[in-house]
Amino acid sequence: MSSAPPALSTEPGPSTRRGGWTAMILVIACAAQFMVVLDVSIVNVALPGMKASLGLSPAGQQWIVNAYTLAFAGLLLLGGRAADLVGARRTFLTGLGIFTTASLACGLAGDGTTLIAARAVQGIGGALLAPATLTLIMTNFTEPRSRARAMGAWSSVNAVGGAAGAVIGGLLTEYAGWRWVFFVNLPIGIAILAAALLYVPGVPGSRGGLRRLDLPGALSVTVGLTALVYGIISTESSSWASPQVWAALGLGVLLLTAFVVIESKVAAPLVPLSVLRRRTLALANLVMIGLGSAMFAMWFLLSLYLQQVLGFSALKAGLWFLPGCLAVMVGARTSAHLVHRTGPRPLLVTGMAISTFGFLWLSRIAPGGAFTTDVAAPFVLCALGLGLAMLPVTVAATTGIERREAGLASGLVNTSRQVGGALGLAILAAVAAHTARDHAGSGAQALTAGYGQAFLFAALFTACAALGSLFLPGRPATADPGAGPGPGSGPGSGPGSGPASPGGPR
Known part of the structure; x- marks a missing residue:
């Protein structure tokens, strides 16, 4: 083993680059990505414990998830640009430090406001960290x-991390308390930090890199999305006609409009508007928004149903999520083997059709229903459809894209998944709350009616995604291992883009 890591290059290097140093870089990148993806889903099973400990309202429970998701989604493309312009190592270490410190703050939080704020900071750290992990690999x-083998390992970590969060969260909540779903990041983060300081080589960023970051664009889209979600969530306690709701929704629309204007004016936009004129890319992102809207809410609502209606413990609820986790991985592996032979469209339509049937089945849940047939079986179908669809929608988004734009295209589709998840969770939770409030019954009956109605709306989202998929490419997609970052399989995957990627400078 050499005494220092080899210099980075965009050309194939000597055999030592495939030895100990690059192996350690892969381990470091995958471990960091696992931690980021895990935090998207690990809190779901712990939410009832947080509610009891901190006195959270139903809206507060949503913000524990959405504060992280919105910050992550809104800043993900900025994180990719930072990795390119400032340097992958510097961005990686900065993101890791923010994420780990925020995890400590989450675990120590004494009230809901502090916890939600710390979760938002966690999302900022994740938005810097996730793209840097992929840039290091590329x-x-x-x-x-x-590269294909390394990307396979990275994508597998995404799938496992996103799917296993509920199980790990249940174990930690049951035996150590809900705070440990955050404290668990501390030893992992410190170990990754120590390894990164030893093994990850530094490469100078672009001259004036910080000045070239599109901070106004990132802030306008992040705050705009947050305002939209806040307006939707506010309908659970206020009417749609209330000034509070309209002010939040209006601010969200205004800021998102400002984002479009900013992107058309700045020299180095996060999202060059020209790429959105590509019909396939734009449609793939709309499909991903529909997919994410249903799937993020699925884990959240099922966790609450299992614990608040069926009376499961956090551990039992987490373990009962295991069949769904396995179904996600089976679907992901199946689509990985088939997508380059069938093209993305057949797998997307099939996956979304399976999930739609699963959500329709879930919408029939009852307070005293049989768990295996009324919950577990349809949940597995929903998860299987998710696994089948994730890879094909990313392949569709990058089909026909030039090498130099592959990172941007893949980053957009991963951002769309997070945006869809945040908006979908807000909408479906609002549907559940309104239905429960208007239901003639009370307690478990009202909650179940609300969750059932939310799953019915989730079926509508996935059905729309299936219809949209019919217009995506149906021919087999040709894969170029050097063309770009490729697909991510997990809820947190986010590629870097720009000069550091194999496509070269834009």
Whole structure:
């Protein structure tokens, strides 16, 4: 083993680059990505414990999830640009430090406001960290075959991390308390930090890199999305006609309009508007928004139903999520084997059709129903459809995209998944709350009616995604291992883009 890591290059390097140093870089990148993806889903099973401990309202429970998701989604593309312009190592270490410190603040939070704020900071750290992990892989694994293997490992970590969060969250909440779903990041983060300081080489960023970051664009889209979600969530306690709701929704629309104007004016936009004129890319992102809207809410609502209606403990609820986790992985592996032979459209339509049937089945849940047939079976179908669809929608988004734009295209589709998740959770939770409030019954009956109606709306989202998928490419997609970052399989996957990616400078 050499005494220092080899210099980064965008050309295939000597055999030592496939040895100990690059192996450690892959381990570091995958471990960090696992931690980021895990935090999207690990809190779901712990939410009832947080509610009891901190006196959270139903809206407060949503913000525990959405504060992280919105910050992550809104700043994900900025994180990718930072990795390119400032340097992957610097961005990686900064994101890791913010994420780990915010995890400590989450675990120590004494009230809901502090916890929600710390979760937002966690999302900021994740938005810097996730793209940097992929940039490290793309710049250190330059030989096509080794890059394909490295990307396979990274994508597998995404799938496992996103799916296993509920199980790990249940174990930690049951035996150590809900605070440990955050404290668990501390030893992992510190170990990754120590390894990164030793093994991840530094590369100078672009001259004036910080000045070239599109901070106004990132802030306008992040705050705009947050305002929209706040307006939707506010309808649970206020009417749609209330000034509070309209002010939040109006501010959200105004800021998102400002984002479009900013992107058309700045020299280095986060999202060059020209790429959105590509019909396939734009449609794939709309499909991903519909998919994410249903799937993020599925884990949240089922966790509450299992614990608040069926009376499951956090551990039992987490373990009962395991069949769904396995179904996600089975679907992901199946689509990985088939997508380059069938093209993305058949797998997307099939996956969304399976999920739609599963959500329609879930919408029939009852307070005293049989768990295996009324919950577990349809949940597995929903998860299987998710696994089948994630890879094909990313392939569709990057089909026909030039090498230099592959990172941007893949980053957009991953951002769309997070945006869809945040908006979908707000909408479906509002549907559940309104239905429960208007239901003639009370207690478990009202809650169940609300969750059932929310799952019915989730079926509508996935059905729309299936219809949209019919217009995506149906021909087999040709894969170029060097063309770009490729697909991510997990809820937190987010690629870097720009000069550090194999496509070269834009």
